[in-house]
Amino acid sequence: MYLPPELVREIFKCVFDLDNLDSSETTPTEELGVPRKQKWCLIQPLTLTCKAYRALSLEFWFHTFFLQLPADIPLAHIMFPDLKKKWTRYIHCVQTDSKYTSIWNLQGFGCLSTIRLDWLSPRMMPHHGSDDPADRLPFTNVPSSVNELDIRGLPWPSPLVFHNIGGILPELKVLKMRQPKIWCGLCHTCSVVRFRSPGPKIIVYEGGLGLPMHYARVFRTLQHLHTVYITIADFGSGSTIVSAEADKNQHFWTGECDRCMYVMYEDAGFRDRWVARKRGIILEGHEKETVYIRPAALKRVEWRFWAARDEEEVDFLESADENSEAEDVV
Numbered sequence: 001m002y003l004p005p006e007l008v009r010e011i012f013k014c015v016f017d018l019d020n021l022d023s024s025e026t027t028p029t030e031e032l033g034v035p036r037k038q039k040w041c042l043i044q045p046l047t048l049t050c051k052a053y054r055a056l057s058l059e060f061w062f063h064t065f066f067l068q069l070p071a072d073i074p075l076a077h078i079m080f081p082d083l084k085k086k087w088t089r090y091i092h093c094v095q096t097d098s099k100y101t102s103i104w105n106l107q108g109f110g111c112l113s114t115i116r117l118d119w120l121s122p123r124m125m126p127h128h129g130s131d132d133p134a135d136r137l138p139f140t141n142v143p144s145s146v147n148e149l150d151i152r153g154l155p156w157p158s159p160l161v162f163h164n165i166g167g168i169l170p171e172l173k174v175l176k177m178r179q180p181k182i183w184c185g186l187c188h189t190c191s192v193v194r195f196r197s198p199g200p201k202i203i204v205y206e207g208g209l210g211l212p213m214h215y216a217r218v219f220r221t222l223q224h225l226h227t228v229y230i231t232i233a234d235f236g237s238g239s240t241i242v243s244a245e246a247d248k249n250q251h252f253w254t255g256e257c258d259r260c261m262y263v264m265y266e267d268a269g270f271r272d273r274w275v276a277r278k279r280g281i282i283l284e285g286h287e288k289e290t291v292y293i294r295p296a297a298l299k300r301v302e303w304r305f306w307a308a309r310d311e312e313e314v315d316f317l318e319s320a321d322e323n324s325e326a327e328d329v330v
């Protein structure tokens with residue numbers, strides 16, 4: 001007796017559902033450059049049973065498409081003509097180089113909804129006015145069905161990196177970022193974060209506020225963006241006191257580095273004007289100063305922090321010296 005094809009399909013769906021597997025059956029999820037999907041050795045026997053099961057196995061296997069070279073996209077299309085048009089929902093790109101040849105052409109992906117980009121290239125120095133694609137999000141011909149971008153490991157997460165985001169991802173609804181540094185709107189550079197211990201695990205802003213001001217200005221071209229998740233390292237040993245409780249975040253922290261806050265917040269007048277600007281408030285007598293502009297649909301900004309290990313600290317402090325630059329952003 002044969003099972004109805006609809007039932008077989010549901011069974012395959014369960015087999016490939018990562019939530020149904022324990023961690024020993026999948027590869028790690030947070031490590032850069034490592035795919036989040038089942039181990040092939042568990043799936044391969046299914047592909048050998050019959051033509052129908054092989055077709056279903058490949059279809060579900062390629063729902064998540066893991067790639068380390070842009071040139072692999074046309075090769076995969078030749079081998080599996082349905083991959084781009086019908087199969088892939090989630091594409092996981094690993095950026096190992098930052099030359100022109102590392103631009104990901106996503107033309108023809110008919111069902112794609114999410115892009116994950118792991119940035120492993122050590123080079124990324126965005127420059128104002130640059131036309132080098134290596135300075136920007138490295139995608140072209142992104143289908144309009146894509147509504148989520150998950151970008152990890154950016155060595156220099158300047159707002160300039162996102163200058164092309166409105167043009168290539170106009171339908172974006174959810175943006176996730178995970179990297180060791182963040183943009184400081186006061187010194188216009190990227191820095192590691194240092195809170196006085198114990199630092200916060202999570203800070204949530206509602207109502208369209210809560211991004212670094214220059215991020216908000218770049219993201220205002222995204223008419224559908226409703227949620228931004230920013231996950232960064234907390235290197236500890238700082239003087240900045242911030243926690244999730246409202247009374248411990250009275251300065252409305254949105255990425256400022258510990259040094260800027262220590263030095264510049266000494267001037268209470270400057271500090272109060274800066275906090276007002278981050279809330280989008282134009283103060284009398286300071287009408288010419290730029291203020292926070294909410295992206296049209298933004299509802300929630302969620303900051304999460306992980307405690308940096310000692311070896312991470314050495315790595316990133318060294319690279320911070322190499323990358324240090326001040327930017328005229330907008």
Ligand SMILES: [Zn+2]
Pocket residue numbers: 184185186187188189191256257258259260261
């Ligand atoms: Zn700063």
